[in-house]
Amino acid sequence: MSDKVITRFPPSPTGYLHIGSARTALFNYLFAKHSGGKMILRFEDTDKERSKQEFEQDIIEGIKWLNIPYELADNPRQSDRGEIYKKYIPKLIESGTAYEAEEAKDGSGRKVVRFKNPNKQVTFTDTIRGEVTFDTTELQDFVIAKNIEEPLYHLAVVIDDHEMGVTHVIRGEDHISNTPRQILMLEALGFTRPVYAHIPLILAPDKSKLSKRHGAVSLTEYRSKGFLPEAIINYLALLGWNPGGEQEVFTLDQLVHMFSLDRVHKGGAVFDIEKLKWFNHEHLKLLSDEKYAERLGGEVDLKLIPLLKERAKTLVEAHDMLKEFEYAPPTRDLLLKSAKTDAAGAKKHLEHIRTLLNALESFMKEDIEKLVFPYATAEGRASVLWPMRVALSGRDKSPDPFTLAAVLGKETTLKRIEEAVKKL
């Protein structure tokens, strides 16, 4: 089928995968997949000085980590596509729409190629913004190639999009003013115009384009901070687009199903880390205990996962909490810290709890609670519950003592109470 939708994600490997690029990739994928098409990945590395293998790797790994499907173009690097470009540049010169001008600064001794600007108005339809008109006169006879076989970005884009059969160009709004010059070249080459859609930029809190000076912008940083790819996808999709209802938590498949370009916003959207954290917590809670443990990467007691799920907003927070569960025998001072009783009282209470729990068959939270809580209420909750919390956790900040006891299990619980009693 010739009318199959083909979008593309063409990063230039001059930096690590940026959160904004990731969203552009996501929108391209969502649109293509929703329309039954595909998204092609290629690298725009015509700037040899700044392009690095390392960045290329990072970008691919990032997209894979996010689970955004793509198809790698044949010959995905522009730096390897010289043979293709060589077919087109002379053609442009022969047809009189381009000409060789002054000597190039690249030391090749060859001449730079300039486009013979027809100096006209160019109007194109942007799916998101409607008709946009530019007067290209101010562009003058712009340079399109460093020399007869090395195109500059704009020319390479036009040729690649044509060669790869790209039907829809979905890119950041910062490219909107590049569009007319690309259309000029594409007309000179006799190519068909793709559909253009310029999506709003992701903004920093100061409303300017999000960039490195604003802090964390590379996907890797979010990954290492313990964010889930599902959460990042979900959050990014809702920056500048929304399906209309009041639901906010979605899976990638759901997003694919609902996505449409006409619900994409025109204005930029400020990136809010707090909301991302909230999405992350939501997606973390959606994981099964087994999957959660898997994501944490270590050997984790599955009994601890529900506790983590409830409290941790990121995997890193979960890790930190896990450390907090590491028990160190509490000091006498800590045991008495907030208990409204003296050492003798605390000792009495702990011994009583030990006796109660020792007789308990089922060590479920509810049963422990049923047994201990009435006693705590009768004796003064603080004077019973505080020593119990500290005895079990070794800390003054912890989940409630009943949950703690249940998670720890009977044996450990009794052992820790025993240890505490000895201190009093």
Place this chain on the structure above:
RNA sequence: GGCCCCAUCGUCUAACGGUUAGGACGAGAGCUUUUCAAGCUCUAAACCGGGGUUCGAUUCCCCGUGGGGUCACCA
């Protein structure tokens, strides 16, 4: 500065001429098995301004203001 784009709570957004302008994040207050979180409940919080069009404008048009993007032999 030229050109282009944009404009609803602090932030992400709903609304497609008629609503008490809704939701979410965050904030504040309260509740909970007296901690820290989480959770639950409640509260505060917005249509940039001025003209039109219309019986009626947040919504359509124009102007202004504000913000942003872009002006390379970078992408």
